[in-house]
Amino acid sequence: MLWVEMPPGVDTLQLHREALKQHINTAPGALFSVKDRYRNCLRMNCGIPWAEPIEAAIRTLGELARKQL
Numbered sequence: 766m767l768w769v770e771m772p773p774g775v776d777t778l779q780l781h782r783e784a785l786k787q788h789i790n791t792a793p794g795a796l797f798s799v800k801d802r803y804r805n806c807l808r809m810n811c812g813i814p815w816a817e818p819i820e821a822a823i824r825t826l827g828e829l830a831r832k833q834l
Contacts, residue, residue, distance in 0.1 A: 767809045767810075769808075774805070774834050777805060777806060779833065780793070780826070780833065783829045784825070791809055
């Protein structure tokens with residue numbers, strides 16, 4: 766697993782919803798807190814071999830996150 770901390774303005778729950786529309790799945794950080802913390806963090810699975818579709822998905826995720834800033 767890879768834990769990613771985004772800039773404070775990024776809501777990874779909203780990012781998760783937008784990413785799902787692109788068939789990209791992440792785990793918003795707030796899922797890992799009972800006190801609604803880590804809203805700007807997300808967890809990504811990185812246990813599969815690197816390939817162009819993964820690189821494209823990460824690029825798309827970055828573009829979606831940038832729109833929130």
